[in-house]
Amino acid sequence: MSRYRFIAAECGHYPVRRLCQVLGVPASGFYAWQADQQRAVGRPKTPxxxxxxxxxxxxxxxxxxxxxxxxxxxxxxxxxxxxxxxxxxxxxxxxxx
Structure with missing residues (x-):
């Protein structure tokens, strides 16, 4: 499991910034990863x-x-x-x- 997936799974229990600090990743990196994941889900297939x-x-x-x-x-x-x-x-x- 990647760090970002772990943060996404645990963000309901702990603050995102705290999780990023503990895991040593930038919060902006997590939010960029999260936005990319949402775009990938909504990306249409070949028309x-x-x-x-x-x-x-x-x-x-x-x-x-x-x-x-x-x-x-x-x-x-x-x-x-x-x-x-x-x-x-x-x-x-x-x-x-």
Whole structure:
């Protein structure tokens, strides 16, 4: 068990600053870890339109750019703009021929 997890488990019984002092970790480090844990829980998975993007891109044999991909995704019910498509394609390394 990490120090920060121990502090999170015991913070109901003892003050956080005291626990951090005893364990030799900065309180700001604990609060940063706690915020990161909350962000990780609330972080969404890959959106459905991105998985549909990869499928449509593969079906059309890498011949469609953002304009045609946007139309194909709109026909499938995914409302997404060209710039967002462009960003997702760059992130995934997809390039039209």
């Amino acid at each position: 459905a339109w991105e998985t549909a993007l990869v499928k449509v891109f593969g079906v059309h044999k890498r011949r469609h750019g953002t304009r045609r991909l946007r139309v194909a995704l709109w026909e499938k019910g995914h409302r997404v703009g060209r710039q967002r498509l462009r960003t997702a394609m760059r992130r995934r390394g997809l390039h039209a021929l």
